[in-house]
Amino acid sequence: xxxxxxxxxxxxxxxxxxxxxxxxxxxxxxxxxxxxxxxxxxxxxxxxxxxxxxxxxxxxxxxxxxxxxxxxxxxxxxxxxxxxxxxxxxxxxxxxxxxxxxxxxxxxxxxxxxxxxxxxxxxxxxxxxxxxxxxxxxxxxxxxxxxxxxxxxxxxxxxxxxxxxxxxxxxxxxxxxxxxxxxxxxxxxxxxxxxxxxxxxxxxxxxxxxxxxxxxxxxxxxxxxxxxxxxxxxxxxxxxxxxxxxxxxxxxxxxxxxxxxxxxxxxxxxxxxxxxxxxxxxxxxxxxxxxxxxxxxxxxxxxxxxxxxxxxxxxxxxxxxxxxxxxxxxxxxx
Amino acid sequence: xxxxxxxxxxxxxxxxxxxxxxxxxxxxxxxxxxxxxxxxxxxxxxxxxxxxxxxxxxxxxxxxxxxxxxxxxxxxxxxxxxxxxxxxxxxxxxxxxxxxxxxxxxxxxxxxxxxxxxxxxxxxxxxxxxxxxxxxxxxxxxxxxxxxxxxxxxxxxxxxxxxxxxxxxxxxxxxxxxxxxxxxxxxxxxxxxxxxxxxxxxxxxxxxxxxxxxxxxxxxxxxxxxxxxxxxxxxxxxxxxxxxxxxxxxxxxxxxxxxxxxxxxxxxxxxxxxxxxxxxxxxxxxxxxxxxxxxxxxxxxxxxxxxxxxxxxxxxxxxxxxxxxxxxxxxxxx
Numbered sequence: 001x002x003x004x005x006x007x008x009x010x011x012x013x014x015x016x017x018x019x020x021x022x023x024x025x026x027x028x029x030x031x032x033x034x035x036x037x038x039x040x041x042x043x044x045x046x047x048x049x050x051x052x053x054x055x056x057x058x059x060x061x062x063x064x065x066x067x068x069x070x071x072x073x074x075x076x077x078x079x080x081x082x083x084x085x086x087x088x089x090x091x092x093x094x095x096x097x098x099x100x101x102x103x104x105x106x107x108x109x110x111x112x113x114x115x116x117x118x119x120x121x122x123x124x125x126x127x128x129x130x131x132x133x134x135x136x137x138x139x140x141x142x143x144x145x146x147x148x149x150x151x152x153x154x155x156x157x158x159x160x161x162x163x164x165x166x167x168x169x170x171x172x173x174x175x176x177x178x179x180x181x182x183x184x185x186x187x188x189x190x191x192x193x194x195x196x197x198x199x200x201x202x203x204x205x206x207x208x209x210x211x212x213x214x215x216x217x218x219x220x221x222x223x224x225x226x227x228x229x230x231x232x233x234x235x236x237x238x239x240x241x242x243x244x245x246x247x248x249x250x251x252x253x254x255x256x257x258x259x260x261x262x263x264x265x266x267x268x269x270x271x272x273x274x275x276x277x278x279x280x281x282x283x284x285x286x287x288x289x290x291x292x293x294x295x296x297x298x299x300x301x302x303x304x305x306x307x308x309x310x311x312x313x314x315x316x317x318x319x320x321x322x323x324x325x326x327x328x329x330x331x332x333x334x
Numbered sequence: 335x336x337x338x339x340x341x342x343x344x345x346x347x348x349x350x351x352x353x354x355x356x357x358x359x360x361x362x363x364x365x366x367x368x369x370x371x372x373x374x375x376x377x378x379x380x381x382x383x384x385x386x387x388x389x390x391x392x393x394x395x396x397x398x399x400x401x402x403x404x405x406x407x408x409x410x411x412x413x414x415x416x417x418x419x420x421x422x423x424x425x426x427x428x429x430x431x432x433x434x435x436x437x438x439x440x441x442x443x444x445x446x447x448x449x450x451x452x453x454x455x456x457x458x459x460x461x462x463x464x465x466x467x468x469x470x471x472x473x474x475x476x477x478x479x480x481x482x483x484x485x486x487x488x489x490x491x492x493x494x495x496x497x498x499x500x501x502x503x504x505x506x507x508x509x510x511x512x513x514x515x516x517x518x519x520x521x522x523x524x525x526x527x528x529x530x531x532x533x534x535x536x537x538x539x540x541x542x543x544x545x546x547x548x549x550x551x552x553x554x555x556x557x558x559x560x561x562x563x564x565x566x567x568x569x570x571x572x573x574x575x576x577x578x579x580x581x582x583x584x585x586x587x588x589x590x591x592x593x594x595x596x597x598x599x600x601x602x603x604x605x606x607x608x609x610x611x612x613x614x615x616x617x618x619x620x621x622x623x624x625x626x627x628x629x630x631x632x633x634x635x636x637x638x639x640x641x642x643x644x645x646x647x648x649x650x651x652x653x654x655x656x657x658x659x660x661x662x663x664x665x666x667x668x
Contacts, residue, residue, distance in 0.1 A: 021375040027409040027555055028376035030465070030474055033367035042362035042449060043464055045420035047457045086379035086462050116375060119462075123381045128420050128453075128462035130377055133362070140364055149618055 029116035031082065037134040040078045042070050048125035053168060058096050059103035060201045061127075066107045067203050068224065069131040069290045071272045074210035075222040077141040078133030083108070084117035088126040111207065141213060141220035141276070146238035150218055150277035150303040153286065155206055155295050157199075158227060159251045159261065162268025164200035167193065181260060192254045203272035209297075212289045213276055220276035226267040228312060231275055235303075235311040244301030246323060262323060266314065277303050363450035365416065374412045375576055377621040378403050382459035387502060389415035392430050393437035394535045395461075398578040400441045401537050402558065405464040405606045408544035410468030411475040416440070416450045422457035445541065475547060475610070480572035483550055484611035484637040487620065489629050491533075492561060493585045493595065496602025501527065515594060526588045538605035543631075546623045547610055554610035560601040562646060565609055569637075569645040571614035576646045578635030580657060596657060602649065611637050 033039055046065055048054040056064075066083070073080040085104075108115055113131075163185060170182045186193075206222070213220060219238055223230045227249070233244055249265045258264075277285060283299075290297040312322040367373060380399055382388040390398075400417070407414040419438075436568045442449055447465075495559060497519060504516045520527075540556070553572055557564045561583070569576055592598075612620060617633075624631040648657040 003459035018518060027373035027406040027467075027477075028412070030410075031373045032471070033369075033373055035367075035369035039365050039367055041365060041416070041418060041464075041466075043418040043420050043451050043453050044464070045422055045455050045460070045462060046452045047422055047455050047460075050455060050457060072361040076364075078362070082375070083379040086377050088379055088381055088460065117377050117464075119377050119379045120382050121379050121384060123384060123460070124458070126379070126381075126422065126457070126460045128377070128379060130375075130451075130464040131362075132375075137366070143361075237358060283403055324628055 013100045013323075016025050018082055026217055029082075029084075031116065031132075034134075036137060038137055038140055040073060040076045040133045040135065040140065041130065042069070042072045043128065043130040044072070045126065053261050054125065055172075056201075058100035061227050062100045063107055063202055065129055066104065066111075066113075067205050068272065070107075070111055070113070070205035070207060071203070071222040071224070071301040073131060073133035074206045074274060075141065075166050075220055076133065076135065076148075077139065077214040077217075077220065078135045079153060079211060079212040080111055080113045080131055080207065082116045082131040082132040082232035084130040085115060085204035086119040086121075086126075087126040088121045088123035090122065090124060092120075094138050104135040111205075111283070115174070122314065123328055135211075135214065139214045139219055141210065142226040142237075142329040143219055143221050144237035145217075146219040146234050146240050146277040146303045148240065148303055148305050150281065151280055151283065151299045152231065152242060152244060152301040152303060153217075153276050153278065153297050154223070154227070154250060154273055154300050155209055155299045156271070157252055158223065158271050158273060159255055159264035160196040161203065161270035161272075163255060164193075164196040165268075165270065167197065168200065172254075181258070184258065188254055192252065195252065200270055203270065205272060206274045206293075206295065209274055209289065209295055212293060213274075213278075216282050216285055216289070217278045223269075223271050223273045224276050225269045227275065228314070229269075230267050232311055234275065234277065238303070239306050241304040241306055241310070242306075244312060244314055245318055246314060246316045247320075248298060248300045249298060249300040250300075266323075363418075364409055364417075365450065365466075368468075370471060372474055373415075374407060374410045374467045374469065374474065375464065376403070376406045377462065377464040378406070380461045380463075387506065388459065389506075390535075392434035396434045396437035396449045397441055397536055399461050399463055400438065400445075400447075401539050403463040404441075404445055404447070404535070404539035404541060404605065405556040405558070406524055407465060407467035408540045408608060409553075409554055410467065410469065411473065411477065411548040411554065412469045413445045413545060414445055414465055414467040414541065416448050416466040418451035418464040419449060420455075420460075420462040421452040422455045422460040423616040424456065424458060426454075443445075449511045452577040469545075469548065473548045475544065475551055476571075477553055477555055477568050478571035479551075480553040480568050480574050480611040480637045481613070482637055482639050483575065483614065485614055485617065485632050486565065486576060486578060486635040487551075487610050487612065487639060488557070488561070488584060488607055488634050489543055489631055490605070491584050491630070492557065492607060493589055493598035493603050494530040494533035495537065495600050495604035495606075496598040497589060498530040498532075499602075499604065501531065502534065515592070516593065522588055526586065529586065534604055537604065539606060540608045540627075540629065543608055543623065543627045543629055546627060547608075548610075550616050550619055550623070551610040551612045554608055557603075557605050557607045557609050561601045561609065562600050562648070566645055568609065568611065572637070572638050575638040575640055575642075575644070576635055577638060578646065579652055579654075580646055580648060581654075582632065582633075582634045584630060584632040600657075
C-alpha cells in the first residue's frame with residue numbers, strides 16, 4: 001500500500017454536506033462556512049510514549065486522539081464539525097490500520113464530524129489533529145469570563161485517569177518508586193479498576209454539556225492537565241483568585257483512603273471533565289442541565305478577587321486547613 | 335522555559351482582525367468567517383530526516399515549513415489567511431527558537447497570515463501546519479477540471495531542488511552510489527549551485543500567480559513530489575491523459591548536459607512551482623499574467639482524451655522518441 005492508496009482507502013468520506021464543497025483528494029478541502037456561527041479551531045499533537053503508550057490498541061488510540069480534541073470543542077461550548085488528521089506511522093500495516101480507522105470513523109460518526117483533510121508520513125508514531133467546531137455568534141465559552149462570586153463547578157469524577165495511568169505504568173514496569181502504592185491500588189475491586197482504565201482510554205468529551213452551558217457559564221475549560229493547573233488558566237485569563245474545597249471534589253469513594261488521593265484529584269490529568277464557573281443564581285439551571293445531560297455536576301469552590309500571587313487556595317473542608325502542593329499539573333516540557 | 339511561557343513568548347500575536355475574535359490562549363481560536371468566500375483547509379506533517387535534514391538552520395526550517403503549506407493555497411488560487419502550528423521539539427532552546435520564530439513571523443507577515451493556534455510537545459523534531467485560505471465563492475482551482483485540448487503549463491524552472499538535494503546529501507555523506515554524478519555537479523558555477531540550493535531551502539509559493547489564474551486555468555496543483563507524479567494527480571482526478579515534451583520543460587541550461595537531467599525535471603520534487611492546464615484561447619492572457627507576476631510560464635504539453643492505462647506520455651521533442659521512466663516521483667512510504 002502506498003501513500004495514495006492509503007488516502008483513498010482510509011481517509012475518503014462519502015458524506016455529503018452543502019458546506020463541505022470539496023473533500024479529501026485535492027490540495028485543500030473547501031468549506032463554505034455559515035455567516036450565523038463563530039468557528040473554533042484548535043490543533044493537538046500526540047506522540048507515542050508521551051501522550052499514549054506505544055503498545056496501545058489501535059482502536060483505543062484512534063478513540064483517544066479524537067476524544068481529546070473533541071473535548072477542546074466541548075470546553076468552548078462548540079459543536080464539532082470538521083477534523084484534519086496527520087499521522088506519522090512506521091509502516092502501513094493493513095490489520096492495524098483497519099482497526100484504527102474503524103474506531104476513528106465510528107467516533108466521527110457518533111459526533112457527526114467530517115474528516116476533511118489528512119497527511120501521512122513514515123516515522124515513529126505521531127498524530128496531529130486539527131478540529132473545527134461552531135457556536136452561535138458571540139456565545140462561545142471562554143477562559144477569561146470568570147467573575148467574583150462565581151461558583152466553580154466540575155463535571156463527572158476526577159482522579160480516575162491518574163489511577164489508571166499508574167496501573168498502565170505498572171503493567172509496563174515503569175512505575176518505579178510508586179510500587180508500594182500500586183500494590184494497594186491493584187487490590188481494589190475489579191469494577192473500580194476497569195472504571196479507572198476506561199476513563200484513561202475512553203474519556204467522554206462533554207459536548208452536550210458544553211453546548212448546554214452557553215449563556216449559563218461565565219468561563220469554562222476541559223480538565224486535561226489536572227484540576228489546579230487547568231483552573232489556573234481560568235484564573236490567569238480572568239485575573240481572579242479562587243478557593244476550592246478538597247472534600248467537595250467529586251471522585252469515587254474507594255480512592256479516598258489513599259495517601260496520594262489529593263494529588264490524583266488536584267493534579268492528575270487526562271480526565272477531560274469540564275471545569276466551569278457560573279453565577280450563584282444559575283444553580284438551579286445547572287442542576288437541571290446535570291439531569292438532562294445525565295452527568296453529575298458539583299460545586300467545588302468560589303471565584304475571588306485577584307489579591308496576591310496565590311491564585312488558588314485549596315482547603316480540605318470549608319472550615320479546614322490549607323493544603324500545600326508542590327506539583328500542580330503536567331507541563332509538557334517538565 | 336515551560337510550555338506556557340513558550341506559547342506566550344513565541345506564539346502570541348498582536349494582530350487585530352475583525353474576523354479573528356479570539357486568538358491563542360484558549361481551547362480554540364475563534365474565527366468569524368465571511369459568507370462571501372470559500373475556505374480552503376489543508377494540513378501537512380514534516381519530519382526531521384524525511385522532509386528536512388536534522389541539522390537544517392532554524393530560519394530555513396521555519397521558512398520551508400510555511401512555504402510548502404502556503405504553496406498548497408497557491409495551488410487552489412487561494413489567499414492564505416490563518417495557520418495553526420504544532421511542534422515536537424527535543425528541548426526549548428531559546429537561541430534556536432528565537433531564530434526559528436523570527437523567520438516564521440517574517441514569512442507570516444510577508445504573506446499577511448495570522449498564527450491562530452498551536453501546540454508544543456517534547457520529542458524528536460516533528461512539525462504540523464494546518465493552513466486556511468480563501469477564494470471568492472465557487473472560483474477555486476482544482477485538480478479535476480482539466481479538459482481535452484488544454485495546454486499544460488508550468489511556472490518557473492524545474493529540477494533545481496533535485497540537484498540541491500543531491501548536494502545536501504553529499505555534504506552529509508548520504509549520496510552513496512551517486513558520487514560520480516555529484517563530482518560533476520559540484521564543478522558547476524557557484525551562482526548555479528546557489529540558485530539550486532536556494533530553490534530547495536527557500537521555495538517561493540506562487541500565491542500571486544494562483545490567484546491570477548482564477549477564471550483562467552481549468553485545473554492546477556503545486557509541484558511538490560515531481561512533475562510526472564503531480565501532473566498524474568490532475569490526470570487521475572480529471573479522467574484524462576496527456577503528452578508532454580521534455581525539451582519544453584523549463585530548467586536552467588547548465589543542468590541539461592547531465593545524464594540524470596530528465597529524471598530531475600520529471601521526477602524531482604520540492605520545486606513548488608504551479609502546474610496548471612488552460613484552454614488554448616487563454617494563451618495571451620496567461621502571457622500577460624506571466625509579466626505581471628514576474629514569473630516565466632511555459633507550455634509543456636497537451637491534455638488528451640482518456641484512452642488507455644498510460645496517463646502521461648513523455649516525448650523528447652514534439653516529433654521525437656518516447657521516454658520511459660521507472661520511478662515517477664516521491665511516495666512517502668516507498
